[in-house]
Amino acid sequence: MITRHFVDRQKLQEFHPFTRLRDLLGATPPGKSPLKDGAPINLSIGEPQSQPPAFVAEEITKAAADWSRYPLSKGTPDYLEACTSWMEKRYNLPKGMVDPSKHLLGVPGTREGLFMTALTVLPNPKQGEDAPVFLTPNPCYHVYTGAAAAAGAEVVTVNATRESGYLPDYTQVPEEILQRTALCVLCSPSNPEGAVADPQKVRDLIALARKYDFVVAFDECYAEIYTGSPPHSAIETASDLGGDLSNILIFHSLSKRSSAAGLRCGFIAGDDKWISMINTTCQVGGAGVPIPVQNAGTRLWQDEDHVIENRARYQENFRLAQEILGNSVPVEIPAGGFCLWLDVGNGVEVTSKLWQEAGIRVMPGAYMSHMDETGVTPGDRYIRLALVYDAEYMAIALKRIKEILSQFIPTLGAHGEKGDTA
Structure with a gap:
């Protein structure tokens, strides 16, 4: 589908995804994180957490x-x-x-x-x-x-x-x-x-x-x-x-x-x-x-040595995602990048649920997309997870995400299979 838009440069915050995400989650305290220290887990931003070479x-x-x-x-x-x-x-x-x-x-x-x-x-x-x-x-x-x-x-x-x-x-x-x-x-x-x-x-x-x-x-x-x-x-x-x-x-x-x-x-x-x-x-x-x-x-x-190490780190994270999430939600391992684009039925609802129940921050696909004339975006069903932490950390986060998706996705049936809003 092809859609035409004019965006007011003085209202950039209306489509800026991280501003919208703060508005969605800002007033809600995070739920109990699966980490030992209880700190929230931020998978919403594509910011590598490994260090560059010394x-x-x-x-x-x-x-x-x-x-x-x-x-x-x-x-x-x-x-x-x-x-x-x-x-x-x-x-x-x-x-x-x-x-x-x-x-x-x-x-x-x-x-x-x-x-x-x-x-x-x-x-x-x-x-x-x-x-x-x-x-x-x-x-x-x-x-x-x-x-x-x-x-x-x-x-x-x-x-x-x-x-x-x-x-x-x-x-x-x-x-x-x-x-x-x-x-x-x-x-x-x-x-x-x-x-x-x-x-x-x-x-x-x-x-x-x-x-x-x-x-x-x-x-x-x-x-x-x-x-x-x-x-x-x-x-x-x-x-x-x-x-x-x-x-x-x-x-x-x-x-x-x-x-x-x-x-x-x-x-x-x-x-x-x-x-x-x-x-x-x-x-x-x-x-x-x-x-x-x-x-x-x-x-x-x-x-190139450090780049090869980085690729191996992300490949391990995708292997974990496939292993941990595969039975809960379809996992498509991407050809490139370090993000998972997960079809969860209703990305905004699932984002709120992950934050409220587990202190896990993800990005709703709708916030990275533009609406058509009917108010629908191609990202409505999705969340984006940036798998940017080490494997041990990612395994903890992914297991908790699986628990919540297993509980939550069936409840989206009121909108259609897996909460079809598109």
Whole structure:
């Protein structure tokens, strides 16, 4: 389903998922947590709980004298070279396809990069013309819609459901909308579902973008957390198409890959025209990545051992989830990312129940989704669980979740099987 929205930038809190979650749970004290100390368990946010390698602190200390300096707007040569070398190895790119001086921009995480990209790419409508269109999946990461609102664009959401493989099919968007589209986002592995786009889907979207001359932001921040084969990247498709990066921007971050969410360090790769223009936007209204942080980021992009350890940790958590929850609720192990997208019938009700009875905080799928004209969202039936703690901690949380789901899900029958509200 395709739905059109205008979001008031002064009312961003109305769809910000964590604001809505605080409003839902804030007045209710948490129930008894299964932890020995009784502390609430927060599985609502995709914040890795393992630590980055110790050398991060070492590298920042070595560059401490640079805290007094403004960072170069695009990034230090060493940082940009490390990002380029990582992409060449990870995606088997031909040497020279990505020129770090033209095709790369260091940014403080994908969130900031995506926001600045929207401000740059989405044009102001001329008098009498319709607003530009920003195409986004539904459900989606809230920054997409927030960025579109800040830029004054019309948001057109394309549902990502089980039937569509939890990814949007932008080839089904009507031509009159495609003609007004300026920016489109494809998140792979997707947030919240963890679905991975196959090479043909990426190729079809790039062809669509070049036909209608819009930019595709490929959000690949979860690309290094996967359970089977490494996810395909848009940069690989660009390489297969002869190395042309026009209409393509690819976003990567150290937040998930390296458990370094607080470092605020990532990069954008792609179309040199837009890289240059986004850099200018960042120079005007953004903060560059501090030099000591880039120093640490350089070494993180050069090291794979800690990434392999992280993947193994998340794979163990998914194994536990399948083992513990499998008989209570269907568990679909995602191809990428570290979140479970669980169909529980009524996500908001189950979220409240988990908090009230066990002090476990999860994210209702409805809060990551946009309503259609009937008031329904593709996330209504779901909750998102971020499996970001160590296995022992996760086992305790998952066993308690199973107990509550076993009691609660049958009571949803008043709405249909498993509380069907969709």
